[in-house]
Every structure is written in structure tokens, then in C-alpha cells.
Amino acid sequence: MxxxxxxxxxxxxxxxxxxxxxxxxxxxxxxxxxLTRRAALLLEQRGVRRGQRVALIEGNTLERLIWQYAVWWLxxxxxxxxxxxxxxxxxxxxxDSEPELVISGEAIDLPTMDVVTIxxxxxxxxxxxxxxxxxxxxxxxxxxxxxxxxxxxxxxxxGPSKGVVLPRGYFSNLGAVWASxxxxxxxxxxxxxxxxxxxDAHLLLPMCMQTGAVMAYRRRFSVSCxxxxxxxxxxxxxxxxGAMLSALxxxxxxxxxxxxxxxxxxxxxxxxxxxxxxxxxxxxxLAMYGQTEANGVTFETPGNRRRGSAGKxxxxxxxxxxxxxxxxxxxxxxxxxxxxxxSANIISAGYWKRDDATREAWRGLWFHTGxxxxxxxxxxxxxxxxxxxxxxxxxxxxxxxxxxxxVRTLPGVDACAAIGIPDPLGGEDRxxxxxxxxxxxxxxxxxxxxxxxxxxxxxxxxxxxEVVTESEFVRGAGTAAIxxxxxxxxxxGPSIHAHQTRGDRSPQDRSTR
Numbered sequence: 001m002x003x004x005x006x007x008x009x010x011x012x013x014x015x016x017x018x019x020x021x022x023x024x025x026x027x028x029x030x031x032x033x034x035l036t037r038r039a040a041l042l043l044e045q046r047g048v049r050r051g052q053r054v055a056l057i058e059g060n061t062l063e064r065l066i067w068q069y070a071v072w073w074l075x076x077x078x079x080x081x082x083x084x085x086x087x088x089x090x091x092x093x094x095x096d097s098e099p100e101l102v103i104s105g106e107a108i109d110l111p112t113m114d115v116v117t118i119x120x121x122x123x124x125x126x127x128x129x130x131x132x133x134x135x136x137x138x139x140x141x142x143x144x145x146x147x148x149x150x151x152x153x154x155x156x157x158x159g160p161s162k163g164v165v166l167p168r169g170y171f172s173n174l175g176a177v178w179a180s181x182x183x184x185x186x187x188x189x190x191x192x193x194x195x196x197x198x199x200d201a202h203l204l205l206p207m208c209m210q211t212g213a214v215m216a217y218r219r220r221f222s223v224s225c226x227x228x229x230x231x232x233x234x235x236x237x238x239x240x241x242g243a244m245l246s247a248l249x250x251x252x253x254x255x256x257x258x259x260x261x262x263x264x265x266x267x268x269x270x271x272x273x274x275x276x277x278x279x280x281x282x283x284x285x286l287a288m289y290g291q292t293e294a295n296g297v298t299f300e301t302p303g304n305r306r307r308g309s310a311g312k313x314x315x316x317x318x319x320x321x322x323x324x325x326x327x328x329x330x331x332x333x334x335x336x337x338x339x340x341x342x343s344a345n346i347i348s349a350g351y352w353k354r355d356d357a358t359r360e361a362w363r364g365l366w367f368h369t370g371x372x373x374x375x376x377x378x379x380x381x382x383x384x385x386x387x388x389x390x391x392x393x394x395x396x397x398x399x400x401x402x403x404x405x406x407v408r409t410l411p412g413v414d415a416c417a418a419i420g421i422p423d424p425l426g427g428e429d430r431x432x433x434x435x436x437x438x439x440x441x442x443x444x445x446x447x448x449x450x451x452x453x454x455x456x457x458x459x460x461x462x463x464x465x466e467v468v469t470e471s472e473f474v475r476g477a478g479t480a481a482i483x484x485x486x487x488x489x490x491x492x493g494p495s496i497h498a499h500q501t502r503g504d505r506s507p508q509d510r511s512t513r
Contacts, residue, residue: 149170166348
């Protein structure tokens with residue numbers, strides 16, 4: 001199985017069925033298949049071949065999906081780039097992945113790259129013949145499901161972001177798993193407003209192809225447009241992260257009888273979201289636990305739920321809680337969440353060019369997540385935070401090391417350390433950064449935040465900065481690493497400055513663009 005095989009089978013059985021909807025967009029299965037094959041021919045004409053890497057930099061647009069599938073038609077590898085990256089973070093992803101071609105929806109600055117870049121437009125795609133059609137279809141049979149399909153960059157903890165390598169079968173297999181959880185079928189409309197460069201979007205479209213459901217999407221999450229979109233698209237299933245649901249609890253809910261949603265799949269689920277969606281509106285929130293490396297290890301199902309948990313292990317995975325020595329822990333004990341697959345192509349193939357990181361993650365035949373949790377006596381998983389030094393904000397994983405590396409280059413910064421403070425809106429992180437400077441009295445927080453905006457994607461811009469001197473950092477013997485557990489979690493104080501910006505507490509831009 002692979003996403004292109006899913007598309008071929010959907011085209012044969014439901015050629016004229018609606019597949020994608022958005023504002024001003026209605027695309028059938030056949031239309032999508034036609035556009036992706038034509039884009040594949042253009043890539044082929046430009047010399048893209050099986051196994052080569054093509055980077056995609058674009059937001060939630062139809063064109064982004066067309067080029068993604070075009071890359072897959074040829075057996076090439078999609079580098080799925082966060083379109084909000086800039087500067088050093090963008091440079092790292094592209095330098096590390098070394099794409100043969102970059103396809104971008106907007107002008108980008110590639111300061112250290114010598115690579116061909118083309119636009120994301122699909123206006124002048126070549127037409128294909130029956131011979132081209134047959135050749136591309138036959139090619140899919142020759143590409144094994146374990147073939148690398150996508151590299152998605154996820155947060156590093158002691159170094160730059162790592163590229164998670166995902167096989168072709170991963171998206172189809174997990175799409176089928178997600179479909180089975182909530183019995184997705186024809187007549188369902190899945191509403192999605194998270195970024196397309198995330199793993200969720202990569203498996204949701206194959207899920208819709210397999211089941212006959214429609215994927216309705218928005219370019220960017222909008223609190224003010226959410227319920228109008230649900231009504232307009234007649235959405236039956238929602239996909240969200242906790243911060244999105246928390247933001248929605250601040251809005252006036254529709255009447256329960258006017259809500260078409262029969263469930264929302266979410267991770268994590270904040271308590272206020274349970275009260276708003278389940279208690280007021282009767283919309284079940286199905287929590288899950290997953291990562292880019294394996295997106296859906298545990299799940300709640302409509303008939304098997306426990307409020308506050310992330311569900312139970314699916315039949316496709318073994319899940320265990322282990323101590324620091326790799327030994328299993330009893331029910332109720334907090335330790336590291338580890339898992340292993342019980343079938344093929346439902347987990348990452350490793351980290352791109354990082355054999356050391358791959359070996360470190362796979363120890364004792366278990367994948368070590370770096371997350372803390374517990375399993376209760378009935379096997380429900382409860383997430384308890386992160387063992388590793390990474391941050392999560394606005395649905396994005398952020399490498400503390402990478403953030404600190406960039407902030408240290410800003411004017412007036414001699415040393416820095418970033419920590420996460422739980423945000424009451426959804427349990428994600430408010431980013432607090434400690435800046436050591438030789439003259440704290442001369443530090444200008446307004447200019448600091450302006451410099452952060454120029455150097456960082458907006459989801460990584462700190463919420464708080466505390467100005468300190470180098471002597472206030474406690475460093476470990478030997479490594480000289482800053483002991484972050486000793487840093488203050490205070491959010492107010494004479495040396496603490498908050499980043500004040502409109503909509504800063506939203507999980508994503510609240511605009512309707």
C-alpha cells in the first residue's frame with residue numbers, strides 16, 4: 001500500500017466523487033489524480049527520479065497536495081518543510097536534507113544553497129497520454145511500501161532538528177487505522193485546519209481516499225471561523241490539537257442540535273475542552289498519543305474511553321512504561337513511554353543521516369519516546385510531560401537547542417536558556433527565555449522581541465524574557481550545561497518582560513486568511 005495506490009484505487013471506484021473542499025475549492029478524486037500525474041510529468045521532465053529528494057515549502061493549499069503526490073508518483077522523497085521557517089532554521093532543514101529541487105509557493109531566501117527552485121503553480125502543467133498514465137500506474141507496483149516517501153523534521157533536544165524518515169506504506173496503513181477508530185466512511189467530512197507539512201495531513205488524505213470521505217481544510221486555523229466552517233462543510237469529524245480546542249472554549253457555542261460533528265480526534269485534551277465539547281455540546285473528544293515517528297500508538301474509541309487519558313494501545317503496537325534502566329514499570333508508575341510495532345510500515349524508518357540518533361531511540365527493541373507517562377490497571381495511557389528538553393507551542397515542536405543557538409546571535413545576548421511553562425490554554429508551552437547580558441539595565445525588551453521576529457518563525461518567538469547575568473546560571477560540572485531545572489518558572493517580576501502582541505495566546509493566527 002501507498003498513497004498513490006490509494007489514489008489509483010479511489011479513481012477506479014469513485015472517479016467523480018468529491019475528495020477535497022475548501023473555500024472556493026471543490027476537487028473530485030479524478031481531478032486530483034489528473035493534476036498530480038501532470039505535475040509528476042513536469043518533475044520527470046526536470047530530471048526528478050526515484051529516490052531523489054524534493055523539498056516542498058507552502059501552506060495549506062491545493063497546490064501543496066498536488067506536488068506532494070507528484071513527488072510520490074515518481075518514487076521520489078518529499079522533504080516536508082514548515083513554510084514558516086526562516087533564516088538559520090530553514091537553512092538547517094534544507095542543508096541537512098540536500099534536495100535536488102525546491103518547490104515553493106513564495107519567494108524564499110536560500111543563503112547557503114545552490115539548488116534549483118520552481119514555483120508551486122499548476123497552471124501550465126503538461127498533458128499526459130494514455131501511455132504516460134499506464135507507465136505511472138505500473139511504476140507504483142514496482143515501488144515497495146517500505147520505500148522512503150517523506151522526511152519530516154521534528155524537534156531536536158541536544159542538537160538541531162532531526163529528519164524523520166517515513167515509508168510509503170506508513171501513511172496508508174495509519175490512515176486505515178485512524179479510519180477504523182471512528183468508522184470513517186462515505187458521507188463523512190473530515191475538517192482539518194492544521195498545517196499540511198505535519199504528519200496528520202499526510203495520512204488523512206489517504207484515509208479519505210480509502211473510505212470515500214471528504215477532506216475539508218482551511219489555510220490556517222481560525223477561532224472565529226471554526227463553527228461557520230463546520231456548518232458550511234457539514235463536517236462530521238474534526239482533527240485538532242489541545243491549544244486549538246482551548247481557544248475555541250472562549251467562543252459562544254452553537255446549539256447542540258446544530259452541531260454536525262460526531263467526534264473530534266485530539267491530543268492532548270485540556271479539561272476545559274471536555275466541559276465545552278462533551279458536557280455542553282455532546283461532541284466526544286477522542287484522545288490519542290502519537291508522534292511523527294508513529295502517529296497513533298494509543299487511541300480512545302467511541303466505546304472505550306477514559307477521561308483524561310490518551311486511550312489504550314492499538315493492536316498494531318506494544319506499549320510499555322520503563323524506568324531509566326529500560327525495565328518495565330507497574331501500573332500507575334510514571335516512567336518513559338516506549339513502544340514497538342507489531343506490523344510493517346507503521347513507524348519511522350529512522351532519522352535522516354543520523355544513525356546515532358536512530359540507535360539511541362531504538363534500545364532494547366523498543367522505541368524510546370522521551371515522553372513521560374503511566375499506564376493504569378486497565379491499560380489506559382496518561383501522558384505526564386517530556387523527559388527531553390524540547391518545547392511544544394501552537395501545535396509545533398521546537399528544539400530548545402536550536403532556539404537558543406539563534407537567540408545567542410542576537411544583539412546584546414551573551415548566553416541564554418529556554419524553558420517551557422505550561423500554558424493554561426491547552427497545556428502546551430509558553431516559552432520563557434533567560435538572557436544573560438553584561439549590562440542588564442541597557443537591555444531593551446522591545447528591540448529583543450523585534451529581533452526574535454526577524455530571526456525566528458512566529459511559533460518559536462518567546463512569550464517571556466527574563467534578564468539575568470551569567471553568574472546567575474548554574475552550570476553542570478564537566479559539560480557546563482545550564483541546569484534548567486533550577487531556573488525560575490515565574491511569569492512576573494521586575495526583570496521579566498512579556499511579549500505583548502495581538503492574538504499571542506492563540507494556537508495559530510486567528511485571522512481568516
